[in-house]
Amino acid sequence: MRSRLVTAVVAALASVVVVATPALALDDGEGKGKPLGAGLVIVIYVLIPLGAFLVIAFFSTLPSMLRRPRYRPGRAWKHDPLWFGGPDDPDSALSSARPGATGRGGASAEW
Amino acid sequence: MPSGNGEPFTEGHVREISRSCSIASSETGLHYSVYVGAVEGEIRDHAERLHAALGAVSPRAVLVLVAPGDRQLEIVTGKDSSRRLSDRACALAALSMTTSFSGGDLVGGITTGLRMLSEAAGRELPAARH
Secondary structure, eight states, X not given: OHHHHHHHHHHHHHHHHHHHHHHHSOXXXXXXXXOOOHHHHHIIIIIHHHHHHHHHHHHHHHHHHHSOOOOOTTSOOOSOOEEETOXXXXXXXXXXXXXXXXXXXXXXXXO | OOOOOSOSXXXXXXXXXXXXXXXXXXXXXXXXXXXXXXXXXXXXXXXXXXXHHTGGGGGGEEEEEEETTTTEEEEXXXXXXXXXXXXXXXXXXXXXXXXXXXXXXXXXXXXXXXXXXXXXXXXXXXXXXX
16 A cells, blocks of 8 residues: 555656656757857848848839839920821921811810 | 920830721711820910811811820810710810829820710711702
8 A cells, every 4th residue: 555655656756757857958049059150140131131122122113114104193294296197297287277277166174 | 396205105005096096087987186295385276276287187077185294185176076076075085084194094094085085976977868
C-alpha cells in the first residue's frame, strides 16, 4: 500500500518534470547568433523594401504612361485644330466664310 | 495655326471620331462635321464661320465645335439640317457631350453626341412623291 503511494507520487512528479523540461532548456532566442553585417542590414531593411516599392510603383503607373496625355478640364489646349468632315482646304474656305451666312440653329453648352 | 504640343488623340481615337462622323452622315443623309480646337473670338461666330466654310454641303451640315481650352461647345445646323434637328435635340446632345467632357472623356463625348444627333435627325425620307 505504501509502496504504491510512493510510486504514484514519483510518477506524478516525474510527469511534471518531463513535461516541463523544454521550458527549463535554453530558449532559442537567448543564444546570440552571428550578427548581421551593416551591409546586409541595409540590403534587407532598406534596399529590398525600396526595390519592392519601386516595382509596385512602376507597374501602377505603367498604364497611364502608355496612354496619351489625357484631356483634363481646365488645362490649356495647345494642340493643332482637328477638323473631321471639314473642307479639303480649310484655310481658303475659312477666309471667305462669314458668320451667320449658313447657320440656322443649334445649341451651345459649357462644362 | 497654333503650334502643336503632341497629338491630343491617338490614331485609334481619330479613326473612331471619323467613323462616327461618317456613320452619322450616311445614316441621316446630313453632313456631320466635328472641329476640335481653340476658338477665335465669340464661339458662335467662329462656329458659324466653320459651318459656312463647309461650302456646298453647309445647308445640310451639322457642325460640332469643341473648344477644350475654353470648355465650350457649339452645335450649328444649316437650313435643311435645322428642319431635321431641332434646337432642343441639339441641346440634349450638347448636354450629354459636356457631361463626358467634364469627366475628361473627349472622344467618348464626341462619339456619343454624334450618335445622339444622328438618332434625333432620323433616317432620310425617300424623295416625297407629289
